[in-house]
Amino acid sequence: MRVLFASLGTHGHTYPLLPLAAAARDAGHEVTFATGEGFAEVLRAQGFDPIATGIPVFDGFLAALRIRFDTDSPDGLTPDQLSELPQIVFGQVMPQRIFDRLQPVLDRVRPDLVVQEISNYGAGLAATKAGIPTICHGVGRDTPDELTRSIEDEVGRLATQLGIDLPPGRIDAFGNPFLDIFPPSLQEPAFRSRPERYELRPVPFTERPKVPDWVLARTRSRPLVYLTLGTSSGGTVEVLRAAIDGLATLDVDVLVAGGPSLDLAQLGEVPTSVRLESWVSQAALLPHVDLVVHHGGSGTTIGAFGAGVPQLSFPWAGDSFANAQAVAQAEAGDHLPPGGVNAEAVADAAKRLIADESYRTAAKAVAAEIAAMPTPDEVARRLPEFAGRRAA
Known part of the structure; x- marks a missing residue:
């Protein structure tokens, strides 16, 4: 056929x-x-x-x-x-x-x-x-x-x-x-x-299902946060920088995926707890992370659901608001409104989502639903x- x-x-x-x-x-x-x-x-x-x-x-x-x-x-x-x-x-x-x-x-x-x-x-x-x-x-x-x-x-x-x-x-x-x-x-x-x-x-698709070596070598004594603004979103360097500055105040490691439309050099110098990657296999990475911070796109939202990982999103346009609503409905994460993304707000939300185990429990329930x-x-x-x- x-x-x-x-x-x-x-x-x-x-x-x-x-x-x-x-x-x-x-x-x-x-x-x-x-x-x-x-x-x-x-x-x-x-x-x-x-x-x-x-x-x-x-x-x-x-x-x-x-x-x-x-x-x-x-x-x-x-x-x-x-x-x-x-x-x-x-x-x-x-x-x-x-x-x-x-x-x-x-x-x-x-x-x-x-x-x-x-x-x-x-x-x-x-x-x-x-x-x-x-x-x-x-x-x-x-x-x-x-x-x-x-x-x-x-x-x-x-x-x-x-x-x-x-x-x-x-x-x-x-x-x-x-x-x-x-x-x-x-x-x-x-x-x-x-x-x-x-x-x-x-089912997440990836061209090259490889996780950075440093992620695999971690002892997982500190949470790992995955930060991405997607492949074609309205995310700006300013939003990404604010998120990095906020997450850097926490006792976590941060992986920032730049995507095809972002020159990582624009971010300037970053703290030692933050690693910049021009590309990462999201599907392969998600099982290793403790929180996903992202732009609210459907691919990342569904990917985090499927991996049973809590998420913090910055909805800005299109379906990102509906996705943020779904995450809230599932009690598997939170979001910051447009104009509300600053270092302090990101740090407060991320700290809460990592510390409160109920968010991961809720995310795993959605993962089980997807698996069925x-x-x-x-x-x-x-x-x-x-x-x-x-x-x-």
């Missing part, structure tokens, strides 16, 4: 799909993966056939600036004007570009099933237009907020322009079955009760069943 996976070209939207794609490959299916060209090498290493169909998010925002304000620069625009851009980027620009690029791919590959990442509306439109059975793959908690509704409204208008009839209700899955990787007890109740929602255990969810191999065995259905 031929299966085409399609995601937006970012780590947080591509990596969550790789475990199921690998399970489909191991089950003997022919897997094609359509996403941003920056992931071609990783996908080939996993034995997939990569096809570049997306556009960089930066290019999407540049196009949105031209469409909405006839400019190539955000300089001079008000915060209210800038807030109009995401719905154009993710509801109009990127779906249109992906739709245009994916249509000929579908004609050539002729997949029996499309696995559409939830934010890749262009793939959902293309598969619907082609009449190919499709399932939607989630990447985190449902966020039925104003921005999501605005994006889906834009997608609805685009569908009308393209002559595509959509089923009633939410556009996210285009009326198709949904694979949900978020812990069920922490998912939005209304979303959890939607028809044809299937649970899928989130169906594995990618189990879900992969059902892919022919999904492919046998008519497209929505």
Whole structure:
């Protein structure tokens, strides 16, 4: 059977799909993966056939600036004007570009099933237009907020322009079955009760599953704190520096993962208890840490849940607020509000989360819930069943 996976070209939207794609490959299916060209090498290493169909998010925002304000620069625009851009980027620009690029791919590959990442509306439109059975793959908690509704409204208008009839209700899955990787007890109740929602255990993917030698050599006499602002977040050097300064006052060791968009040299000199790493295998590291301090992204939130580790987040945009709410609901951590991240606040919160064992107990309960969810191999065995259905 031929299966085409399609995601937006970012780590947080591509990596969550790789475990199921690998399970489909191991089950003997022919897997094609359509996403941003920056992931071609990783996908080939996993034995997939990569096809570049997306556009960089930066290019999407540049196009949105031209469409909405006839400019190539955000300089001079008000915060209210800038807030109009995401719905154009993710509801109009990127779906249109992906739709245009994916249509000929579908004609050539002729997949029996499309696995559409939830934010890749262009793939959902293309598969619907082609009449190919499709399932939607989630990447985190449902966020039925104003921005999501605005994006889906834009997608609805685009569908009308393209002559595509959509089923009633939410556009996210285009009326198709949904694979949900978020812990069920922490998912939005209304979303959890939607028809044809299937649970899928989130399995962290890593290119190089290696932990720094100094982490393995530790005696664990002091807690280890993992600090990251993700691969593509709104985290700034100032926020990271404030977190480092706060954590450095505690009797802990700190590992700071810079990510691809941060030059660690910008942080300047750091205390001896703090180690800077330009890249780290988060999946391999998490079992060794006592607290995760992060930006609130879905990948890190779910990863910490799966490892049973308490977390402190700094939500700033998008799904980070919903993720912070889920952590609070689970009593597995805490968060600091935008503008509230300073050294003293970070130190106070981190000290409490490490000292109070109830947070780790709660985190381990969520980890047990995740471990009970169906594995990618189990879900992969059902892919022919999904492919046998008519497209929505």
